[in-house]
Amino acid sequence: MTLAEVARSAGVGIATVSRALGGNADVSEDTRARVRAVADELGYRPSVAARALRRGGHRAFSVIVPNDQWGWWEPVVRACITAAGEAGYQVLIHPIPTSNEGLTDVIETLVDVPTEGVIVISVPDQKPVREACDRIGIPAVALDDTSTTIHMPCISAANLDGAHQVTQHLLGLGRTRIAFLAPRLAIGMTEDPLFLRDRLAGYRQALEAAGITVDPNLIIETNAQESDSRCPELANLLEQDVPVDAVFCAYDQLAPSALREIAHHSLRTPEDVAVAGFDDERAALLVTPQLTTARQPYAEMGRKAAELLLDNLAGEPSPVERYEFPTSLVVRDSTVSTPGAF
Structure with a gap:
């Protein structure tokens, strides 16, 4: 019950x-x-949580984070903790696999944890998550740019505008043959996640605004991972009679293998092929040359998620809508040899 x-x-x-x-x-x-x-x-x-709260025990809310990837979400959590502390709340962290089954299982167990609400980071499908929260009677906020249909207040970056800005940057450098490198659709997914569709749309729109026809041959999907030494799908493109002078990676983790592939073909970055990404997470700074990218404002997004949840807990629930945060272009050596001069 x-x-x-x-x-x-x-x-x-x-x-x-x-x-x-x-x-x-x-x-x-x-x-x-x-x-x-x-x-x-x-x-x-x-629940145990409700009894503890009525007894005047500590006040807390939960943050559920994916544990099968590097913590790009770490600055989000730190911002949540800061905002929670200012409101007199503690934050409980629950790392789980990024699957709806894992999410809903963990949410169901929160009925026996002294927590008043939950922020869920990276949600494959919000509906079962929302239903699980309703079953135990706690409010929820999502930090999520994968779900097209939302069932709770939702924080994400302005992916379309960010991708448009990255593509404009490459065009402004005189690059006109810009490839878009995207991850191949995951097994079991019926459509690309929202962030990927928006970033591809931003790329397309920037090219069209510049009077450049979008070449479908330059939109490629890859199975390459961050640690892979090669990117076979990009290799196929570079070995064809299809000129490429820039690669826009749909997210930063695709860039390492792309840069290695470009170097394998005796091409220089950025002189021969400029490379840009999206997110400004760890991979952007660990590659050589360091990566030009669209930076997501993770700390601001985390604070907003906490504030929305705290408003709900104070009896002022936020509408179910998406709150988008603008990205900022960070120019580094992968597109401009002397970024300060750009």
């Missing part, structure tokens, strides 16, 4: 049920009595 089911049976919102069972004075006596009667009839028992 969940808080959401009590709310449906009593004809009130989840927040009202929570406040009524907690004895809050802002809920009328009649409503409190009706909610308690319904809870008793349905056999509802408050």
